[in-house]
Amino acid sequence: MQTRRKRIELQGSAEMDVFDVTADVDQFIQESGVEEGLLLVFTPGSTAGVTTIEFESGAVSDLKRTMEKLAPRDAEYQHNLRWGDGNGYSHVRSALLGPSLAVPVEAGKPVVGTWQQIVVCDFDNRPRRRKVLLQLLA
């Protein structure tokens, strides 16, 4: 098995960013020359997550609002009481969404739908640079 990897960096704003990384994935696969395999997107860190969505401002806004409903930013969190960093909601959202997404690669491209983009969500409550790992197995 051949393994290739690439790190990309994203600048979070502290307000639940949703980053479309599909073009980064496309470019990474293209540069590798791999035609068939598996592409993994992984977010090291416990306040981010990966999924897919139709990347248009409406659906992205709806996802943000739903995350606010599931784990509200201003609710009381035991994490905050212990550590005082105020990002208890970030940890819960990250655990729910998950840090990992595997996508099949076919004919040199990720097999996503036309209206389906690969997105990294930064849930943290302070602006930070995020490293995201792309790994390609072939």
Place this chain on the structure above:
Amino acid sequence: MQTRRKRIELQGSAEMDVFDVTADVDQFIQESGVEEGLLLVFTPGSTAGVTTIEFESGAVSDLKRTMEKLAPRDAEYQHNLRWGDGNGYSHVRSALLGPSLAVPVEAGKPVVGTWQQIVVCDFDNRPRRRKVLLQLLA
């Protein structure tokens, strides 16, 4: 690494279908002759998702009800206001559940529990044919 793939098609009803695809996965692995590897189930498109559940009508109904609680069909969605297609809830549910599931393969079978089935959820609000990609790495 060897890569095999197969597409299966499902007919959605627009009412949150939960399709048990375990038999399709079993058959695909059996046809491949692969004994050990990794099986990926992926739903191209931004209104579906993959997970596992005990596939009996009670648990399936409970999952549907919970999805309705997390992202109600008739709530207000920015996606709907922008595009008028009324499936904002479908996009949110799909992003939450995720489009991808990796399952280990051992002795020619997916390593799932006896009461654990691999399911594809169609969240869209119109009847549509769904293509699902099975990919086997060995």
Place this chain on the structure above:
Amino acid sequence: MQTRRKRIELQGSAEMDVFDVTADVDQFIQESGVEEGLLLVFTPGSTAGVTTIEFESGAVSDLKRTMEKLAPRDAEYQHNLRWGDGNGYSHVRSALLGPSLAVPVEAGKPVVGTWQQIVVCDFDNRPRRRKVLLQLLA
């Protein structure tokens, strides 16, 4: 492609356990001698799940409370009405969180953040031994 696997066992308490299995994953990779590849954690069974979280008692407690909000233990579930085993909430939580996590391996280690641990959640309502499958592709 080379495939290695290992099963680990966990003892659930019936009260939503969150087990940190990062050390097991580390040891498994180290024993294998693999430097680069993909590590899969999979929970056979339909009442468990896998994700990552900062494994400290506050964040773990917050995740438990959120799961109780999303799928309350004492709500009415069709699964319970049909089967009488009272673990309808366990099935829903398991389907939402998902049974599978893929993590890249680099330099003989899983590429997780410093404060990010790999955790298995046991959602069942009776104490039971859990087998968890670790699979390493290289």
